Every structure is written in structure tokens, then in C-alpha cells.
Amino acid sequence: MVERTVRIGSTHGLHARPAKLFTQAAAASGAAVTITKSGGKPVNGASILAVISQGIDHGDEVTLVVEGGDEQTVLDGLVDLLLTDHDE
Amino acid sequence: MQITGTGIGQGVAVGPVVRMAEPLPEPVDRPSHLDPKLEGERARASMSVVAAELMSRGAKAGGAAQDVLEAQAMIAEDPSLVDEVANRLENGKTAERAVFEAFASYRDLLAGMGGYMAERAADLDDISQRVIAHLLKLPAPGVPDPGHPFVLVARDLAPADTATLDLEKVLGLVTVDGGPTSHTAILAREKSIVAIVGAADATGLADGDTVIVDAANGLVVSDPSPDEIATATTRIAERAALEAAPVTPGALADGTSVPLLANLGSADGAPEALRLGAEGVGLFRTEFLFLDADTAPSVTDQQAQYTKLLTAFAGKKVVVRVLDAGADKPLSFLNDAAEENPALGLRGIRALRHSEVILREQLTALAAADAATDAELWVMAPMVATVDETRYFTALAKELGIRVAGVMVETPSAALIADRVLAACDFASIGTNDLTQYTMAADRLLGTVAKLQDPWHPAVLRLIADVGRAGAELGKPVGICGEAAADPLLAVVLVGLGATSLSMSPSALADVRASLARYSPDDAKSLAGAALAAEGAAEARAAAQAVASEITTAPQAAP
Known part of the structure; x- marks a missing residue:
């Protein structure tokens, strides 16, 4: 199990297109991915409904936990997605 | 087979039917008998x-x-x-x-x-x-997307459905429910969609059937013959040519001017109206500024919107109607009382008089916008029923700097004493939708009495004639700003009854312009006389049509 805490880079937060890209990647990784908004409960990173209903905004801190498969590579890839501003 | 309904506009369309599935009921909460x-x-x-x-x-x-x-x-x-x-x-x-x-x-x-x-x-x-x-193995609800142009057949459209209509694909629209003033009809008119509403027998049409939608005649022809399709195709081409024709000011055959104006609900429609040849605005509805609001917008906000509109129509006449709230357009800050008969309740000028500060602010914003622009601003009050209300409104408008103030004639009372109402103001504009509703005592939003909501009814025409006569005697303009003005034949009748300008959805301008140009002032009076003498709406339309056919098919007199 690997984990990392990062700040959201997308201007409009983890909604709409950024949320879609993130959950698509999490689902495709085959690993178990959870995402936790600072102060919140962990939710399934492959569920777009669970992710958008966290109301994660630009600059919010989230913790990613990846378990199974090539954990480190999956984590690095997902962190990249969260740090990128997809709304530019 | 022919299916009848109320045609919207004058268009024709031919294409395959695609039915819109109806919204699904909520699934019943019962125990499953499956694992x-x-x-x-x-x-x-x-x-x-x-x-x-x-x-x-x-x-x-x-x-x-x-x-x-x-x-x-x-x-x-x-x-x-x-x-x-x-x-x-x-x-x-x-x-x-x-x-x-x-x-x-x-x-x-x-x-x-x-x-x-x-x-x-x-x-x-x-x-x-x-x-x-x-x-449930049922078709998905909502507007279908078959991937090719089609004629949409639906029970009725919800506002959300109409927003997603792909106008490139929807050749025509047929609804089972709805009358000429329903939401769907208004949308079809605005977007120039060939449409028939209230076509009860359209429930029998199946996906893939080829139909002709003939809005001018209020007909859907199912299973048309090759000849019928050829005729429809020719008419579609003729209409395309008509729309492409150069835009000229509205006038009768002898050159008598009948300004053709646009009905607009926001300043955004201005460029399209001008492109289609609007010579000004005959009805600018201001409700959009107030709807969805808990409080009235500020004078500054209103002034910005009015300035935008008046700037777009620089040098032209713009008739603005002050806030017409109540009935089908309730506003909580004006009137939050539940009424048994809201159409007969505290609405229009009655509600504004009750909350005069809102009217004062609106007139102030209008006068300021007028002073800053070059359009010719006229302002009118909705739902006026008495001379007292007319005097109240014009006095307040003049006090706040409005130069031309008039009233809408929507109640039979205002029409019946039009001479005295017009003596107390600068102009009248007849709202035929409400005038028909109140004359016929038929709720314009109610499908079951939609047949009575017909401005061709001689009772309605007679009231319009009274207003026209009063206007002519006093030398004051009488405009028409209801949907009646968008009917090319009825438009001629209205001019014959004394209307001096016609205001309509911009999409109707081309048809009305072409129609007016076929008749002289005497012709228009003959059409009006024939319609007035009929015993019902259908008979009035047929009588006017008969006179019109004689005029347009008569051999031209030798020079």
C-alpha cells in the first residue's frame, strides 16, 4: 500500500472533466484506489459519483491510497493528474 | 390520411416520423419475485x-x-x-x-x-x-437522436426538451397536446420550426412513417402520394426563396405604410429581428429582468438592459411594456397571495399600482436609457381596464420623463370604451392573446378550451374594429402585438379593421410582408368586413379567404 497527499491543480477543482480523467485512470489501473479529502472519509477513486460528491475544489488537500499491482507507478500517474490544471 | 391540428407559422416539411417516448412513471416499490x-x-x-x-x-x-x-x-x-x-x-x-x-x-x-x-x-x-x-424494454425518454433529419412527434414538449432540440435535424414538430399559445407553440414560432400543435390523432403515427407537415393549413398528411410530396417540396423551395427576398418596409399594394415590428423578450434577439427586417420593436417584454428574482432589479441594472435594446434599434421605434406580472407569470415580491382566478386577479397595471415603487423605478430606468440613446421610446401599461388606470399610468410616465405613453388593450372593457381610453393616452396596442381569452372567457393555457382561443372570432374582431375606429377618429396609433398579427391573412384583416402597425415574432415578418403587399386598403377593408359578418371563427377565416382568393385571382385591369 502506498499513499501521498497533494493539492488539487485544476482551476475548477475535481469536477467535470478532471474528475472524469482521474476516475477513468483509477478504474483502468486495476489497483484499489481511494481518495480522501482533508477531514473527510476515504471514497472509491474509481467512482466518478463518489469523487464529485466530495466537492473537492482547487487547492484542496487530498490523500491518495493505492493498493495492489504496480502501486508506485499507479500512484505517480494519478498524482500527476491531480497536480495538472486540466481546465486551462 | 389527414390529421388536423393548429399550424404554427406558414411552413411545410416532409420527412420520416420519430416519436418521442413519454416520461416513465416511477417504478412501483413492490417485492421482486426474482432472486x-x-x-x-x-x-x-x-x-x-x-x-x-x-x-x-x-x-x-x-x-x-x-x-x-x-x-x-x-x-x-x-x-x-x-x-x-x-x-x-x-x-x-x-x-x-x-x-x-x-x-x-x-x-x-x-x-x-x-x-x-x-x-x-x-x-x-x-x-x-x-x-x-x-x-422495461421501452424506448428511452427525451428528444430522440436518430442521426438523420426527422419529424418529431410528441405528446408535448417540456421546456427542458425544447432546449435540446437540434434544429438542424428537426424538420418539423407535431404535438398531440397544446394550443396556439402553449409553450411549444411559442418556441416553434420563435425558432421558425414548422409545427402543428394539438393534433390529437397524431398518436396513430409510427416511427418511420413519411409525413407532410403543412403548418399553413394545420394538416399532417400521413402516407402522402408522390404528387403530394412533389407539391410540398415545391412549396418548401418557394418559401426558401421568399425568405431570401430583399427586405422592404411593410406596406399594402398601393404603398400605404404598415410598419412591421418585432416582439422581443430580451435585447439578445435584436440582431436577428433586424436581419429579418423588423422596422422597430412593437412589444418588448420586460419580465425577463424580474423572473427568477426575489426582489426587483436595481434602476442601474435595468437601465443597462434598456440601453442595450435602444442602442440596437437606434433611429427606430421601440415600444416597451412595463412589467406584466401575475396570472401565468407570478412574481412573489409583487403579489404572493394565492388567487382562485389569477387571470382575473391582481396582475399587470393593477399589481404595479399596488407596488408603485417598482413601476416608478422601471419608468425612471426607461427614461434614463431613452435620454442616453437615439431610439424612439414608447412605453405602455399591460392589463388596463379603465380610463382611471390609463390616466394614472400616463401621468406617472410623463412625470418620470417618458415622452410617449400608451396602454395595451387586452380587456374587453378597454376596447369597448377605446375612444375615452385613447383620449387619455398617446397610443394603444392590442394584445390579441389576452383580448381573445377575456372575450371568449376561455383560459388560454387550458387545452380543453383551446378551440375558443381563436382571434378570428368575430366578437374579438369587432372589439378590435372599435379600437381601430377610435384611433382613426382621434388620430392616435393603434398597433397589434399579439400572435394574431403573425397570421398573414389575419394581418390583412387587422389592417382593414384599423391597425396602423403590426408586431410579431421576427420569424413571421417575411410571410406577413408578402401577404400585405397583395392587397390595397380597400381590399383589406373588404376582407375585414367579410370576417366581421361571419358567425364564428372558422366562418370568418373562410369568408376572408374567399374574398382574398377573388382579389388575388382576378384578372389585372388593363392600364
């Missing part, structure tokens, strides 16, 4: 079919729409949602009910978050309906 595992398989299968459909629609659409549709596809088989469905199946619910409840729980969650999330809540309803429709 939860089997129900789970059914649910997941339908969810993935819907997801695949949404993905393929996204791939076809491309661009921003593709991102939206792909996100919807992911929602359709979201793992959290699958868990929520499974929990409910364990409790013995049917797949339909479990899907309905699971989507509804996320829907409520998102709606509660407000803003962007709340807007996505409607997407969840749509996806939920699609999955449930697939489970």
Missing part, C-alpha cells in the same frame, strides 16, 4: 448498455460534448452506484426500483450541494430514466 442475484444481473446489464450508448454518442459528437457524454457513461455504471443498487436488491426490491432509488439518492446529494453539482443532478435523472427504460 437478488438475477435482479443484479439485469440491472448491471442495462447499466452497461446505457453506458455503451452514451460512449458511442460521445464518440460521434466529439469535442466538449464528448467529455460530457463520457462522464455520463461512467456515471451509468459507477461502482458506488452499483453498490447502492446491490444493497437495495438484497432487501428484495426489483431492479427497476433499486436503480430508481440509487440514482435518486445521488441526485439528492448533488442537488443539495448547489451550483455546478446541482446542475449535474438533472443528468442523473436522465441516465436513471434511460436505464429503467432499458430494463
Whole structure:
């Protein structure tokens, strides 16, 4: 199990297109991915409904936990997605 | 076979029918007689079919729409949602009910978050309906997208459906319900969609049937012959040529000027109205500034909107109607009392007089916008029934700097004493929709009495004639700003009854312009006389049509 805490880079937060890209990647990784908004409960990173209903905004801190498969590579890839501003 | 209904506009369309499925009822909460595992398989299968459909629609659409549709596809088989469905199946619910409840729980969650999330809540309803429709082996609700041009046949359209209509694909529109002033009819008129509303027998049309939609004659022809299709195709080409014809000011055959003006609901429609040859604005509705608001907008905000409108029509006449709230357009800050008969209640000038500060602010903003621009601003009050109300409004308007103040004639009382009403103001504009509703005592929003909502009725025409005569005697303008002015033949009758200008949806301007040019002032009076003498609306239309045919087919006199 690997984990990392990062700040959201997308201007409009983890909604709409950024949320879609993130959950698509999490689902495709085959690993178990959870995402936790600072102060919140962990939710399934492959569920777009669970992710958008966290109301994660630009600059919010989230913790990613990846378990199974090539954990480190999956984590690095997902962190990249969260740090990128997809709304530019 | 011919199906009759109320035609909107003068257009013709030919194409294959695609029916719009009706919204699904909420699945009944009853115990399933299937094993939860089997129900789970059914649910997941339908969810993935819907997801695949949404993905393929996204791939076809491309661009921003593709991102939206792909996100919807992911929602359709979201793992959290699958868990929520499974929990409910364990409790013995049917797949339909479990899907309905699971989507509804996320829907409520998102709606509660407000803003962007709340807007996505409607997407969840749509996806939920699609999955449930697939489970029930029913067509998906909403506006269909068959991928080719089609004639849409529906019971009626919800405002949300009309927003998503692809006008490139929808050749024509036929609805089973709805009257000439229904939401769908108004939309069709605005967007120039060839439409027939209230075509009760259209329920018998099936997907793929070729039909001719003949709005000018209020007919849907199913199973047309090759000859009928050829005739319709010729008419479509003729209409295209008419629309492409150069735009000239409205006038009768002898050159008598009849200014053709636009009805607008916001300043955004100005460029399109000008392109279609509007010589000004005959009815600018100001409700858009106030609807969805808990309080009236500030004078500054209003002034900016009016300035935008008046700037677009520099050098032209613009008639603005002050706030017409009440009845079908209630505003809580003006009148929050529940009324048994809102159409007969505290509405229009009555409500404004009750909350005079709102009227004062609106007139102040209008006068300021007028002073800063070059259009010729006229302002009028809605729902005036008495001379006292007329005097009240014109005095207040003049006090606040409005130069030309008039009233709308929508009540039979104002029409019957039009000489005294016009003596107390600068002009009158006849709102034929409400005047018909009040003359015929038939709620214009009620489908069951839609037949009575016909401005061709001689009782309505006689009231219009009274106003026209009073205007001529006093030398004051009498305009028409209801849907009646958009009917090319009725427009000629209205001019014959004394109307000095006609205001309509911009899409109707070309047809009315072409129609007026065929008749002299005496012809218009003959048409009006024939219609006035008829015993009912249908007879009045037929009588005017008969006189018109004689005039347009008579051999030209030798020079």
C-alpha cells in the first residue's frame, strides 16, 4: 500500500472533466484506489459519483491510497493528474 | 390520411416520423419475485448498455460534448452506484426500483450541494430514466437522436426538451397536446420550426412513417402520394426563396405604410429581428429582468438592459411594456397571495399600482436609457381596464420623463370604451392573446378550451374594429402585438379593421410582408368586413379567404 497527499491543480477543482480523467485512470489501473479529502472519509477513486460528491475544489488537500499491482507507478500517474490544471 | 391540428407559422416539411417516448412513471416499490442475484444481473446489464450508448454518442459528437457524454457513461455504471443498487436488491426490491432509488439518492446529494453539482443532478435523472427504460424494454425518454433529419412527434414538449432540440435535424414538430399559445407553440414560432400543435390523432403515427407537415393549413398528411410530396417540396423551395427576398418596409399594394415590428423578450434577439427586417420593436417584454428574482432589479441594472435594446434599434421605434406580472407569470415580491382566478386577479397595471415603487423605478430606468440613446421610446401599461388606470399610468410616465405613453388593450372593457381610453393616452396596442381569452372567457393555457382561443372570432374582431375606429377618429396609433398579427391573412384583416402597425415574432415578418403587399386598403377593408359578418371563427377565416382568393385571382385591369 502506498499513499501521498497533494493539492488539487485544476482551476475548477475535481469536477467535470478532471474528475472524469482521474476516475477513468483509477478504474483502468486495476489497483484499489481511494481518495480522501482533508477531514473527510476515504471514497472509491474509481467512482466518478463518489469523487464529485466530495466537492473537492482547487487547492484542496487530498490523500491518495493505492493498493495492489504496480502501486508506485499507479500512484505517480494519478498524482500527476491531480497536480495538472486540466481546465486551462 | 389527414390529421388536423393548429399550424404554427406558414411552413411545410416532409420527412420520416420519430416519436418521442413519454416520461416513465416511477417504478412501483413492490417485492421482486426474482432472486437478488438475477435482479443484479439485469440491472448491471442495462447499466452497461446505457453506458455503451452514451460512449458511442460521445464518440460521434466529439469535442466538449464528448467529455460530457463520457462522464455520463461512467456515471451509468459507477461502482458506488452499483453498490447502492446491490444493497437495495438484497432487501428484495426489483431492479427497476433499486436503480430508481440509487440514482435518486445521488441526485439528492448533488442537488443539495448547489451550483455546478446541482446542475449535474438533472443528468442523473436522465441516465436513471434511460436505464429503467432499458430494463422495461421501452424506448428511452427525451428528444430522440436518430442521426438523420426527422419529424418529431410528441405528446408535448417540456421546456427542458425544447432546449435540446437540434434544429438542424428537426424538420418539423407535431404535438398531440397544446394550443396556439402553449409553450411549444411559442418556441416553434420563435425558432421558425414548422409545427402543428394539438393534433390529437397524431398518436396513430409510427416511427418511420413519411409525413407532410403543412403548418399553413394545420394538416399532417400521413402516407402522402408522390404528387403530394412533389407539391410540398415545391412549396418548401418557394418559401426558401421568399425568405431570401430583399427586405422592404411593410406596406399594402398601393404603398400605404404598415410598419412591421418585432416582439422581443430580451435585447439578445435584436440582431436577428433586424436581419429579418423588423422596422422597430412593437412589444418588448420586460419580465425577463424580474423572473427568477426575489426582489426587483436595481434602476442601474435595468437601465443597462434598456440601453442595450435602444442602442440596437437606434433611429427606430421601440415600444416597451412595463412589467406584466401575475396570472401565468407570478412574481412573489409583487403579489404572493394565492388567487382562485389569477387571470382575473391582481396582475399587470393593477399589481404595479399596488407596488408603485417598482413601476416608478422601471419608468425612471426607461427614461434614463431613452435620454442616453437615439431610439424612439414608447412605453405602455399591460392589463388596463379603465380610463382611471390609463390616466394614472400616463401621468406617472410623463412625470418620470417618458415622452410617449400608451396602454395595451387586452380587456374587453378597454376596447369597448377605446375612444375615452385613447383620449387619455398617446397610443394603444392590442394584445390579441389576452383580448381573445377575456372575450371568449376561455383560459388560454387550458387545452380543453383551446378551440375558443381563436382571434378570428368575430366578437374579438369587432372589439378590435372599435379600437381601430377610435384611433382613426382621434388620430392616435393603434398597433397589434399579439400572435394574431403573425397570421398573414389575419394581418390583412387587422389592417382593414384599423391597425396602423403590426408586431410579431421576427420569424413571421417575411410571410406577413408578402401577404400585405397583395392587397390595397380597400381590399383589406373588404376582407375585414367579410370576417366581421361571419358567425364564428372558422366562418370568418373562410369568408376572408374567399374574398382574398377573388382579389388575388382576378384578372389585372388593363392600364
